Amino acid sequence: ETLRDLGAGLERATHLVEQLLAMARLDAHPAAGRRESVDLLALAKTVVAEQAAIAEARGLDLGLLPGESVAVSGDLAELRTLLDNLVDNALRYTPGGGRVDVEVYRVEAEAVLAVRDTGPGIPPAERERVFDRFYRGAHAATPGSGLGLAIVKRIADRHGAHIRLSQPEAGPGLRITVHFLLP
Numbered sequence: 001e002t003l004r005d006l007g008a009g010l011e012r013a014t015h016l017v018e019q020l021l022a023m024a025r026l027d028a029h030p031a032a033g034r035r036e037s038v039d040l041l042a043l044a045k046t047v048v049a050e051q052a053a054i055a056e057a058r059g060l061d062l063g064l065l066p067g068e069s070v071a072v073s074g075d076l077a078e079l080r081t082l083l084d085n086l087v088d089n090a091l092r093y094t095p096g097g098g099r100v101d102v103e104v105y106r107v108e109a110e111a112v113l114a115v116r117d118t119g120p121g122i123p124p125a126e127r128e129r130v131f132d133r134f135y136r137g138a139h140a141a142t143p144g145s146g147l148g149l150a151i152v153k154r155i156a157d158r159h160g161a162h163i164r165l166s167q168p169e170a171g172p173g174l175r176i177t178v179h180f181l182l183p
Helices: 002-028 040-057 076-093 148-158
Strands: 036-039 061-064 071-074 099-107 110-117 162-166 174-181
Touching: 002 148, 036 040, 036 076, 040 061, 040 076, 040 099, 040 110, 071 076, 076 099, 076 110, 076 148, 076 174, 148 162, 148 174
Parallel strands: 061 099
Antiparallel strands: 036 071, 099 110, 110 174, 162 174
């Protein structure tokens, strides 16, 4: 039991250090890095495949909804960090037996990257604050650093994208959409 607790503590510390390093890298370079054409659907497939084992271990259904290939101009490493953080947060806060869906689609002149979960959601009054560094919601029961969504917001801003947090159409949870202007 002690060894399991030690392993969990080490995992939390490692995650915190990774988040702090990601934020420090973003702060050190005010503009987005190397710009290239990034296929959001291909990126989503990669992230979902890499996080599938974590989802399975937590008893969650993680999937990529059918979508279309949409390319945006951006820094691939940063966009991967953005999506990794969104999926990681959804997996952390969704209770066992829940569901996390990732979706990529186009709406007029925008590419949209969406992550929906069946977790507790975020109360509307806290939705702007969750992008502040180290902010943890009043009812946050899951361990975390409060940096994940701050990193997401910083990367979105660097790519001229905007983020919307909303209640899913049906059921509990949270739906986060990141909207990128198409070239």
